[in-house]
Amino acid sequence: MIRQQLAWFDPARIGHSGQCFRFAPLPEGGGWGLTARGRRLCIRPDGDGFLFDCTPEEWETVWYPYFDLDTDYEAFAAAVNPRDAYMTAAVACAAGVRILRQDPWETTVAFILSQQSNIPRITRNLEAVCRAYGAPFADREGNIWYDIPTPAALAAASEEELRALGLGYRAPYLRAAAARIAAGQPDLASLAAMPYKKAHAALLTLPGVGVKVADCVCLFGLHKLDAFPIDTHIRQMLDAHYKRGFPMRRYKGFAGVLQQYAFYYELYGGKT
DNA sequence: ACTTGACCTGTTGGG
DNA sequence: ACTGCCAGGTCAAGC
Numbered sequence: 001m002i003r004q005q006l007a008w009f010d011p012a013r014i015g016h017s018g019q020c021f022r023f024a025p026l027p028e029g030g031g032w033g034l035t036a037r038g039r040r041l042c043i044r045p046d047g048d049g050f051l052f053d054c055t056p057e058e059w060e061t062v063w064y065p066y067f068d069l070d071t072d073y074e075a076f077a078a079a080v081n082p083r084d085a086y087m088t089a090a091v092a093c094a095a096g097v098r099i100l101r102q103d104p105w106e107t108t109v110a111f112i113l114s115q116q117s118n119i120p121r122i123t124r125n126l127e128a129v130c131r132a133y134g135a136p137f138a139d140r141e142g143n144i145w146y147d148i149p150t151p152a153a154l155a156a157a158s159e160e161e162l163r164a165l166g167l168g169y170r171a172p173y174l175r176a177a178a179a180r181i182a183a184g185q186p187d188l189a190s191l192a193a194m195p196y197k198k199a200h201a202a203l204l205t206l207p208g209v210g211v212k213v214a215d216c217v218c219l220f221g222l223h224k225l226d227a228f229p230i231d232t233h234i235r236q237m238l239d240a241h242y243k244r245g246f247p248m249r250r251y252k253g254f255a256g257v258l259q260q261y262a263f264y265y266e267l268y269g270g271k272t
Numbered sequence: 273a274c275t276t277g278a279c280c281t282g283t284t285g286g287g
Numbered sequence: 288a289c290t291g292c293c294a295g296g297t298c299a300a301g302c
Contacts, residue, residue: 018295111295112297114294114295114296115294115295115296115297116279116280116281116293116294116295116296116297117280117281117282117294117295117296118282118284118293118294118295119294119295120282120283120284121281121282121284121294122294122295124282163280166280166281166282167280167281168279168280168281169278169279169280169281169297170279170280170297171280173297173298207297207298208296208297208298209296209297210296210297210298211296211297212295212296212297213295213296213297216295229295230295231295231296232293232294232295232296233295234295263295267295
């Protein structure tokens with residue numbers, strides 16, 4: 001158990017932000033639990049800081065990078081045009097949200113499942129897939145959790161089995177994409193080293209991955225902060241507030257962070 | 273190079 | 288009780 005005081009870190013908002021689907025309030029309330037990188041982590045507020053139930057070594061090597069704590073998000077917020085009332089409000093509403101460094105394969109699975117769906121259902125579907133095909137592991141209290149299945153494990157599943165988990169027409173997409181990744185086409189690990197546009201193009205070759213999902217994988221799984229996923233909410237936001245186009249030039253290098261703040265603001269408005 | 277439907281499914285939500 | 292529509296899209300078919 002370690003204690004940290006962190007700038008621009010709000011687990012409640014991160015958990016609700018829709019970038020991750022295995023980050024949920026603890027049943028007893030007051031804290032958050034997440035499953036990622038083959039581990040389980042609980043976060044509980046403690047005065048002006050947070051308690052994390054991990055060792056200092058785990059914090060340094062796993063969770064500090066996972067939460068992207070090396071990146072200065074306050075600088076991104078400060079770079080917002082003060083005359084842009086919409087983005088100023090969005091950033092204030094989403095203050096404390098960071099772009100997690102999630103596993104690219106996990107984000108690929110999650111966002112293939114996300115199409116024409118909603119956050120509660122995506123969460124359920126992803127959990128069902130993990131329970132059915134993922135490797136179980138125990139936390140320090142002996143509770144069992146399930147990792148994201150390997151590409152090979154998902155490729156070996158039948159479409160029928162996947163449909164039985166409630167994935168609908170996404171089942172064949174997921175299965176086929178898993179087979180491609182298992183065969184190293186493309187090799188997800190090597191995408192992280194590519195520039196955003198090359199990585200995006202490679203992801204587009206996957207079945208069930210279109211422009212929007214590829215952008216989500218780039219932003220949330222490959223940490224390409226230039227990626228700017230445009231979904232229905234962001235489409236409406238752009239039409240309403242940026243009729244002359246979003247100022248990508250001004251925000252070059254971190255436009256995706258602002259996309260995430262706008263997305264959060266669209267979903268939760270003034271609340272949370 | 274566009275535009276248009278079909279596509280699974282729901283601790284659906286609203287009339 | 289029922290029907291229609293929507294949810295963080297993608298793909299293939301048709302001009």
